[in-house]
Amino acid sequence: MSELFTPEELQEVEHLKSLYPEPQAALLPVxxxxxxxxxxxxxDAIRAVAELLRLxxxxxxxxxxxxxxxHTEPMGRYHIQVCTNISCMLRGGEQxxxxxxxxxxxxxxxxxxxxxxxLEEVECMGACGGAPMIAINEDYYExxxxxxxxxxxxxxxxxxxxxxHTEGNGTNGHPTP
Ligand code: FES
Numbered sequence: 001m002s003e004l005f006t007p008e009e010l011q012e013v014e015h016l017k018s019l020y021p022e023p024q025a026a027l028l029p030v031x032x033x034x035x036x037x038x039x040x041x042x043x044d045a046i047r048a049v050a051e052l053l054r055l056x057x058x059x060x061x062x063x064x065x066x067x068x069x070x071h072t073e074p075m076g077r078y079h080i081q082v083c084t085n086i087s088c089m090l091r092g093g094e095q096x097x098x099x100x101x102x103x104x105x106x107x108x109x110x111x112x113x114x115x116x117x118x119l120e121e122v123e124c125m126g127a128c129g130g131a132p133m134i135a136i137n138e139d140y141y142e143x144x145x146x147x148x149x150x151x152x153x154x155x156x157x158x159x160x161x162x163x164x165h166t167e168g169n170g171t172n173g174h175p176t177p
Pocket of ligand 1: 083084085086087088089123124125126127128129131133
């Protein structure tokens with residue numbers, strides 16, 4: 001991996017470290033920075049974070065593998081999480097998951113060949129009052145219907161096409177780790 005972070009991002013890491021009595025406590029937000037930048041957390045990134053925070057590699061690896069919010073392989077530009085826990089399940093969450101899986105031709109934790117979408121079935125995301133809900137990257141969509149999901153997919157696909165023309169590449173929108 002080339003440099004994990006830019007000088008500006010390293011300043012942000014230093015700021016995060018300063019917020020805790022033990023700098024190593026900044027591990028979760030630093031891992032989150034990596035995922036936001038690259039879309040996933042590679043083994044090289046784990047090694048680099050371990051060095052940066054002076055933590056054992058095995059410890060950082062264990063933390064990344066423990067939290068399901070961290071991806072250990074590349075996900076799509078738009079990572080769609082569908083809640084199928086009790087409230088969402090009772091209000092159509094499973095139908096939404098089935099629709100997405102069929103429409104995109106992918107299953108749990110898979111991504112489309114063009115790298116635009118990935119899909120994940122998740123447990124309660126704390127938005128039960130808006131069930132059924134999905135999340136796309138960091139945005140929540142509550143009280144959502146299959147029809148609305150279909151419209152969203154079309155919009156996002158268009159947006160991905162437009163930006164890949166602008167960027168002149170067909171990547172999933174993240175720098176290569
Ligand atoms: S059950 Fe779906 S957000 Fe809580």
